[in-house]
Amino acid sequence: MARPGREGQDVTNIQRYGLWAALVCFLAVPLLGTAKAQEVRLPYDTGWAIIPGNQGINWFLGKWIPNNAQTRNAVGHIVIHPDGRIVSGNDYPESANYKVIGTSENLVLLFVRTHFFGKFDDNVIGYEFAFLRRYTVMPDWLEIYEEQLPPPPDTMFYYNCGAFFVPKRDKKRHPADLGEEHWQMSVEQLREVWDRYEPCNPNFPSAQASHKYPLGQSWGNMSPYTRATD
Secondary structure, eight states: OOOTTOOSOOOTTSOOOHHHHHHTOOOOOOGGGGGGOEEOOOSSOOOOOOOGGGOGGGGGOEEEEESSHHHHHHHOOEEEOTTSEEEESTTOSEEEEEEEEEEOSSOEEEEEEEEEOSSSSSOEEEEEEEEEEEEOSOOGGGGGGTTTSOOSSSEEEEEEEEEEEOTTTOOOOOTTOOOHHHHTSOHHHHHHHHHHOTTTOTTSGGGOOOSSOTTOSSOOOOEEEEEOOO
16 A cells, blocks of 8 residues: 655554554544643654644644545545544544643644454554644655645644554564553553653664654654645
């Protein structure tokens, strides 16, 4: 499946199933923890656009259209709800929920649980950290994708880092894998996990973050969405 706008991250060690992974799809428990979300700092200045009015997750609420044609044909759209739900269109067989565990002036850090069902042979459950950010300016190194990317300013990018499991087949999880026990944690506990979670946190030297790749090498695809006008 096409994965537009990949920022050079190595995702060979991250197991994914379904279209949500292809979306990098942004894509959760209610926003009850939003007010408590702590500031997130990255090791390098991203240069990402500032979220207007310091709105945090509120700027990203609403209906979004995937830029990727194959994803768009499958799910139609997604809606990010203030109660922590992410809902797809076209009766796509999945459900997703998120918790906001960190913010800054230009990004929001989520913990997301995604459940695929119905069309798949087995239920698939995903647990991941995700960054949301606003897009306004085309980076020089992304010019090759200019025709695929939506125009500014009402555009959202989603990045993810985590794993998906098929419970009937994945009998054993790696100790570092995220799972249901993490989903059941409070926002404060999840923030503690993030602060020491070396597989995803770009502040660890092993992430090999750089000015060009401020999230490091463990993050998945970058998926753009255009804000719906209807």
